[in-house]
Amino acid sequence: MKIRRINVVDPGSVKTVSDKPQAGNSYCDKIGIGERNHEPIGACYVAGWLKKQGLKVNTIFPHSDNLSVAEVLEGNPQIIGFSCLTYNYPIVNEIAKRIQAKRPEIILVVGGYHATCVPKQVSKAKGYDGYYLFLWVVAQEADWTLGDIVEYYNGKRCFYDIRGKFYFRRTLCNNFSRFNPNLNPIPLRTKEIMIGRNRQGLYYPPPSQQKSVGLFVWSRGCPYNCEFCISAKMFPSCANESPVKYREIENIIEEVEFCQKEFGTNFGFAVDLNLYGGDKKRVRELCSELGKTGLKWNAMSRLDVDLELFEIMKMGGCTQIGFGVESLINQRKSGAGMDIVAWRQKAKEVAKYMRRLGVLSKFFYILGGPGETLENIRAEGEAICDVDCDEIRLSWMMLSPGTPLFKKLKQAGGLEKNGRDLSLFSTDYPVIRVPGVDAEKLQKLRLGIYRKFYSPKRYGSRAVAMVKAFPHLKQSFEEWNVILKQSLGKGWKEE
Numbered sequence: 105m106k107i108r109r110i111n112v113v114d115p116g117s118v119k120t121v122s123d124k125p126q127a128g129n130s131y132c133d134k135i136g137i138g139e140r141n142h143e144p145i146g147a148c149y150v151a152g153w154l155k156k157q158g159l160k161v162n163t164i165f166p167h168s169d170n171l172s173v174a175e176v177l178e179g180n181p182q183i184i185g186f187s188c189l190t191y192n193y194p195i196v197n198e199i200a201k202r203i204q205a206k207r208p209e210i211i212l213v214v215g216g217y218h219a220t221c222v223p224k225q226v227s228k229a230k231g232y233d234g235y236y237l238f239l240w241v242v243a244q245e246a247d248w249t250l251g252d253i254v255e256y257y258n259g260k261r262c263f264y265d266i267r268g269k270f271y272f273r274r275t276l277c278n279n280f281s282r283f284n285p286n287l288n289p290i291p292l293r294t295k296e297i298m299i300g301r302n303r304q305g306l307y308y309p310p311p312s313q314q315k316s317v318g319l320f321v322w323s324r325g326c327p328y329n330c331e332f333c334i335s336a337k338m339f340p341s342c343a344n345e346s347p348v349k350y351r352e353i354e355n356i357i358e359e360v361e362f363c364q365k366e367f368g369t370n371f372g373f374a375v376d377l378n379l380y381g382g383d384k385k386r387v388r389e390l391c392s393e394l395g396k397t398g399l400k401w402n403a404m405s406r407l408d409v410d411l412e413l414f415e416i417m418k419m420g421g422c423t424q425i426g427f428g429v430e431s432l433i434n435q436r437k438s439g440a441g442m443d444i445v446a447w448r449q450k451a452k453e454v455a456k457y458m459r460r461l462g463v464l465s466k467f468f469y470i471l472g473g474p475g476e477t478l479e480n481i482r483a484e485g486e487a488i489c490d491v492d493c494d495e496i497r498l499s500w501m502m503l504s505p506g507t508p509l510f511k512k513l514k515q516a517g518g519l520e521k522n523g524r525d526l527s528l529f530s531t532d533y534p535v536i537r538v539p540g541v542d543a544e545k546l547q548k549l550r551l552g553i554y555r556k557f558y559s560p561k562r563y564g565s566r567a568v569a570m571v572k573a574f575p576h577l578k579q580s581f582e583e584w585n586v587i588l589k590q591s592l593g594k595g596w597k598e599e
Contacts, residue, residue: 107211107257110250111181112151113164113196114144115188118171121198142301145319145375146216147187148291153247155292159254163297171195173202182209183257185250186238187216190505191530197229197237205232211257213250215242218526220338222506227271241271244338245283245324282342282349285324289355290362293318298367306464306495306584308423308577309371309400316367319375320401322356322390324349326377330430330439332470334504335377348381357393364397374403380413387413391420402426407450408440411457424464426497427454432487433480437470437501448487455493459566462574466495471550472534473501474513478541478549485553492566496557498550499531551592558588560598567596 144165151161162179176184176199184203188196200212219226223243231237242249249268255261263272269280302314325339325348341347363369380387394401402424403417414425431437432448440447451467458465469488471481488496503510505523513536514523520535520543521528528535534546557563567585571578585595 105182107159107182107254109160109179109181110154110183110185110254111162111164111176111179112147112154112185112250113176113187113199114147115171115186115192115195115199116144116165117169118166118192118195119169120171121195121202122170122172142303142317142319142373143293143297144187145291145321148293148297149247149288149321150185150187150215150250152290152292153251153288154254156288157251157254159251161292163292163294165297171199173199173206176203177207183211183213183250183254185213185215185246188214188218189216189530190218190221190502191527193218193226194527200229200237201232204237208233211240211253212238213240213242213253214238215246215249217334217338217504220244221334221504223269223271224274224276225506227274236273239273243269243271244280244340247283247288280342282339282345283324285321285349285351286355289351290359293363293367295367298363298369303371303373304587306424306466306580306587307371307402308464308580310580310583312583313579314371316363316369318363318367318369318372320356320359320372321376322351322374322379323376323381327381328378328439331507331509332430332437332473332501332503334507337504348378350381350383350386353386353390353393356390357397360394360397360399364399370398370400372399372401374401376404378406379403379417380405380409384410384413384416388416391416391422394420397421404428406439407447407454408442411454414458414461414463418461418463422463424466424494425458426466426468427451427493429467430470431484432469432491433483434473434476437473448491451491451493455491458494459492459570462570462577464495464577464580465493466497467491467493468497468499470499470501470531472536472538472546474509474518474536476536476538478538481538481546481549485549485556488553489557489562494566494570496554498553500534500546500550501536502529502531503536505529555592555594558592558596559594560596563596564598 147163151163154161186196219241220243223241227241229237252266267279269278298316301317302311303317304311326335327347329336400421400423404426407427429451430439435444438447455465513519518537534543567581571581585597588595
């Protein structure tokens with residue numbers, strides 16, 4: 105029997121499989137700041153590669169908190185490939201068991217960040233009959249691996265020629281090399297996936313004016329190796345290769361124009377781990393071409409780069425830049441080769457520079473972590489409120505299973521529920537214990553930092569000044585005020 109029908113499933117932030125709630129759901133806070141509603145770009149890339157092989161592919165991405173068996177079986181697939189993070193692995197595990205019980209002939213494959221972190225452990229997952237749940241467990245980049253698996257079943261490829269790093273029936277096969285992103289420049293996107301996608305938060309264009317927000321991958325990999333990030337595992341450096349793989353600018357523009365024409369996309373996110381990568385010339389060329397398309401977009405950057413880079417990005421249509429600040433009091437998490445005083449000053453300098461440009465700035469901070477105390481976190485909150493950026497995102501440090509530090513903390517009892525409840529492992533939950541403080545109190549502390557930062561007294565004058573200097577941002581700040589009121593009980597405006 106030839107394999108022709110494949111479903112690629114990304115559960116996203118689904119909390120329920122049919123009638124079974126995700127275990128950690130009741131512990132997650134309800135702060136709606138920065139809610140995201142976008143297509144599953146990783147699954148779309150894998151699906152795009154499969155489509156190139158002439159296969160019938162469905163990309164399953166739930167529009168609600170529920171993922172049903174009927175939804176996953178849409179189109180009568182012969183292979184189902186799941187993509188998952190650690191926190192939604194329990195959901196994937198549950199739905200896979202139900203699929204296996206109902207349709208045992210279907211071949212189940214799993215990949216994504218969790219499978220990359222602990223592939224051997226995932227390969228041991230037992231199905232309803234006590235044997236393999238996932239016949240194939242794919243680690244790291246999987247663009248061509250799933251397609252090669254299909255070719256293997258169809259007699260077009262030898263088993264040992266399947267590209268990638270994977271477990272098959274609990275046996276490791278490693279034929280991995282980094283994927284060239286120019287081979288498959290445009291992922292498989294459909295109107296069903298794209299239409300209606302938006303971002304709730306402080307953005308320009310504001311949520312009410314966003315049309316079919318798209319994610320764009322302009323490079324893969326990261327030149328850094330921060331201990332709290334697993335990107336280096338997903339995109340490892342191979343022999344004689346750079347850790348960052350860049351797409352050709354012509355391919356990027358082709359994709360942007362395709363999304364504009366097909367879906368009316370007017371706002372996009374460059375999900376690159378680091379857009380700059382030390383090559384200002386390339387960024388200048390890219391932004392020159394992006395500026396011609398009229399697309400408005402967001403990107404990420406480190407703080408410690410040449411400030412001229414941000415002017416270049418603005419000319420290319422960039423309206424907001426997110427900065428990985430990580431910490432302003434903990435040298436270990438600061439992510440920079442400077443002392444913490446200089447790092448803090450750099451944050452203030454960048455925020456001020458962005459304000460002058462009229463480009464929205466979003467700072468990402470990491471709270472908690474091994475050895476941190478309640479006093480540390482409170483001090484972090486004070487430091488955060490001392491920087492005048494436009495938006496903050498407060499995350500709890502999340503360790504990936506399989507890392508040495510995770511194992512050490514688990515053995516020492518330093519993880520909530522001893523690290524057994526994987527659905528807690530998101531950056532919205534303090535899974536790393538803080539001595540003498542329960543998770544509920546830590547969540548309230550986090551909420552308090554948000555409320556203080558966005559209070560009318562502290563934040564209101566900045567918002568008013570930005571709107572006065574850049575009138576086109578008025579609607580953005582007005583809608584942001586509504587979101588803050590819904591999430592925190594009070595917005596930045598004095599009532």
